Amino acid sequence: MTIIADILLVAGAVGAGFYCLVLSRRLRRFSDLEKGVGGAVAVLSAQVDDLSRTLNAAQNTAKGSVDRLDDVSARAEAAGKRLELLVASLHDLPGPAEKPNEETAFFRRRGTGGEARQ
Known part of the structure; x- marks a missing residue:
């Protein structure tokens, strides 16, 4: 019975060691500055x-x-x-001069005969 217990203990230790090795490699890749x-x-x-x-x-x-x-x-x-x-x-300047109205404007033109026209 002790031999079986020793074999199981050694198998457990080898399994734990293998598990630690896998974790170590994963952790190294995880913290790698280039890829991780x-x-x-x-x-x-x-x-x-x-x-x-x-x-x-x-x-x-x-x-x-x-x-x-x-x-x-x-x-x-x-x-x-x-x-x-x-x-x-x-606004203080005077407005533009008023346009002469046709009714108020009075022009005289002299014809060739000396007659005055309106």
């Missing part, structure tokens, strides 16, 4: 860094655009105020 999760984490980390730099550049560009837009808007408001003043000052 370690490689994916390294690639994602590089992409996050690139994305952060791109986002910072976009924020700086947007901030510059907002500043320029504020400047242009202020200049446009100032120009609008000047135009309002100019239009308001046009």
Whole structure:
């Protein structure tokens, strides 16, 4: 009976050793920097860094655009105020001269014979 127990104990130990060997190889492949999760984490980390730099550049560009837009808007408001003043000052000018009416206009033309015509 002890021989059977010893054989089963040795078989269990060999099985556990084989199981540990398989797990070790899988874990090594899993954490491999080239192909496994370690490689994916390294690639994602590089992409996050690139994305952060791109986002910072976009924020700086947007901030510059907002500043320029504020400047242009202020200049446009100032120009609008000047135009309002100019239009308001046009109301103070006299209107255009009236066109002569055909009934009020009186022209005399002399013909060849010295007669006056209307």
